[in-house]
Amino acid sequence: MKIYLKLEAPFEWVRMSGSQVDAFGEVPSLADYPITDDDDIVGVIASEWVTMHRVSLPAKTKKQFVTALPYALEESISEDVENVHFVYPIWKAGETCNVYTVAKYKMVEWSELATSNRLPIKQLIPEHALLPFHDAADCSLAVVGEQIVSHHKDGYGVSVDPELLDVWLMDIPVTSTVAINDEALTAKLISEHPDRDFRHWPFGYKMAHWLEYPVTVNMDLWGESYRPKVTVRGKRAFILPVALLIIGIVAKMGYDTFRYIGLHSEIRAIQSESQALLASTFPEVGPVPLGTERQVMERAIARFGGETQSKGLHSALAEVANVTARSGVTLNNIVYRNDELIITCLLNSFSQVDNLTRQFNSRPSISASLQSSASEDGEVIASYSIRQK
Numbered sequence: 001m002k003i004y005l006k007l008e009a010p011f012e013w014v015r016m017s018g019s020q021v022d023a024f025g026e027v028p029s030l031a032d033y034p035i036t037d038d039d040d041i042v043g044v045i046a047s048e049w050v051t052m053h054r055v056s057l058p059a060k061t062k063k064q065f066v067t068a069l070p071y072a073l074e075e076s077i078s079e080d081v082e083n084v085h086f087v088y089p090i091w092k093a094g095e096t097c098n099v100y101t102v103a104k105y106k107m108v109e110w111s112e113l114a115t116s117n118r119l120p121i122k123q124l125i126p127e128h129a130l131l132p133f134h135d136a137a138d139c140s141l142a143v144v145g146e147q148i149v150s151h152h153k154d155g156y157g158v159s160v161d162p163e164l165l166d167v168w169l170m171d172i173p174v175t176s177t178v179a180i181n182d183e184a185l186t187a188k189l190i191s192e193h194p195d196r197d198f199r200h201w202p203f204g205y206k207m208a209h210w211l212e213y214p215v216t217v218n219m220d221l222w223g224e225s226y227r228p229k230v231t232v233r234g235k236r237a238f239i240l241p242v243a244l245l246i247i248g249i250v251a252k253m254g255y256d257t258f259r260y261i262g263l264h265s266e267i268r269a270i271q272s273e274s275q276a277l278l279a280s281t282f283p284e285v286g287p288v289p290l291g292t293e294r295q296v297m298e299r300a301i302a303r304f305g306g307e308t309q310s311k312g313l314h315s316a317l318a319e320v321a322n323v324t325a326r327s328g329v330t331l332n333n334i335v336y337r338n339d340e341l342i343i344t345c346l347l348n349s350f351s352q353v354d355n356l357t358r359q360f361n362s363r364p365s366i367s368a369s370l371q372s373s374a375s376e377d378g379e380v381i382a383s384y385s386i387r388q389k
Contacts, residue, residue, distance in 0.1 A: 002040045004130070004207055005033065005119070007110050012044075014208045019215075024208035030117040042217075043114065043121040044207065047128040047149045047159035049106050050221070051077070054156065055088075056096040065091060069099065077101060085226070089219040090155075098155045100126075100221060107226040114228035121228060124221040128157035132213030134201050137179035139172065143205065148185070155219075169193065181205060316341060316388055319363040327356055332381070341386040342371065346379055353382050365389055 002016040013033060014024040027033045035041065053073055059065035069088070070081035077084055085107050087100040114121045131140040131151035139152045148165060151157040160168045172178070179201035180186040186200040204210060317334075320343060324331050329352065333344035347353060353373045360368030366386050373382040 001038060002042065003035070004042045004044055004211060005030070005121070006044045006127070006207065007113055007121075008046055012207055014211050016211065021208055021211050024206075030113065030119060033117075033119075035119065041119055041121045041123075043110065043119075043124040044127050044130065045106075045110065045124065045221075046147075047126040047144075047157065048147055049102060050126040050128075050159070051101045052156055052158055053099045053101065054096050055099045058094075060093055062091055065093075065097070073099070073101065079103060085221075085223065087219065087221050087223060100219070102221060107221070107223075111222075111226045111228045115230055118230055119228070120230040121222075123217075125217055125219060126157065126159075126221070127207065128159065129217045129219065130207060130210045130215060131157070132203050132210055132215075134179040134199075134203075136177060137199065137201070138176040139178045140201075140203070141178050141180045141185070142203070142210075143182040143185055165189075169196075179203070316366050316386055319366045320360070320386060323356070323359045323363065327352065327359060329356060339387065342383060343386060344381065344383045347382055348380070350375070350380055353380065356382070357384065360384065360386065 001022065004014045004016070006012045007030070010026045011028070011030055011033065012024070012026050015022045053076060055069065055072060057065055057068050057072055059068060065088070066086075069086055070084070073086075074081055083104050085102045085104050087102070088097050089100075091097045110124065113119075127144065128142075128149040128151045131142055131149065133140055133151070133153055139150060141148060141150050146162075148160045148162055149157065150160060150168065158168070174196060177197040177199060178189075179199050180189070181201065181203050182205075183200050183202070186198050189196070189198045203213065320331070320341070323329075324345060328348070330346040331343060332346050333342075335342040345356065347356065350373065353370065357368055357370050360366060365388060367389050368387075369385045371383040371385055373380060375381075
């Protein structure tokens with residue numbers, strides 16, 4: 001859900017469900033506002049902190065516009081331009097651009113406020129941007145506390161001191177229709193400016209009332225420099241994933257331990273069987289160093305299997321030696337049993353187990369299947385059955 005949250009006391013909030021207001025209220029502090037992983041938070045600040053300017057510069061590129069902007073507004077801004085944050089959400093070459101200015105210290109203050117309260121506020125907007133528009137009006141005017149805020153259909157919006165309302169009207173075309181939320185203010189302006197079109201439209205005094213109307217906000221005051229770096233959205237959203245993660249880790253450790261014990265026992269049994277078969281059938285073959293297995297097995301097979309069988313197994317061993325040498329795998333043991341070679345290899349990691357099987361099966365004269373694999377003393381031991389195709 002989307003949440004609009006004011007960053008100044010009273011901390012008013014509105015929770016939206018689609019385009020409808022789902023709930024609203026106030027919290028004593030931002031730390032008390034509950035959020036979930038599904039919430040998209042829009043921070044709302046008082047319009048009095050934001051000044052808007054209509055700027056037209058003969059810049060052909062955005063870089064030129066950005067460079068010239070501080071100098072163009074220097075006389076219109078009460079602070080030094082070095083202390084001002086500029087935002088220009090929509091810029092097109094040769095066109096008038098709405099530029100928002102905010103004091104940098106306020107941007108830092110809001111960013112730190114969001115970070116300290118672990119609020120992932122993705123968008124920051126002034127409250128006047130939420131004022132709704134009447135179909136028959138060009139501008140909306142709302143009484144908000146002691147201030148008056150305006151919002152124009154062209155995107156222009158400001159906070160107006162009630163004492164300076166006449167100055168604000170000087171920038172509003174006489175032909176414009178102004179919709180006002182306050183009946184008393186409407187009557188006052190009609191009496192003072194009978195030539196203008198002021199209309200009372202009771203669209204409410206609070207954010208929850210304004211959001212009952214369609215919202216079209218295409219701006220964000222953050223910029224990359226001030227956007228809060230918050231990844232954890234809230235305590236409620238944080239506890240459950242952590243708990244699930246811990247449960248998952250414990251379950252995985254239990255499964256891995258069970259699997260390790262089973263595989264370790266299996267490889268021990270195979271190694272024991274291999275050693276017994278090797279000792280009884282091929283007493284010449286002990287632990288075979290890489291590169292000597294062909295000669296050792298050739299002598300052993302020639303003694304027991306005859307010349308034809310020797311050639312076939314010799315060819316299979318040559319293929320095995322080729323694969324293990326290219327893979328950097330140590331060949332620990334070889335056993336001949338029931339027309340197959342049982343080889344035991346020492347690998348660097350479990351990722352090599354399946355890779356070695358594929359490499360054996362890619363050879364033209366042999367096929368291989370994994371018998372077992374296990375980790376022992378930080379190393380991986382795997383046994384394969386090798387047959388002639």
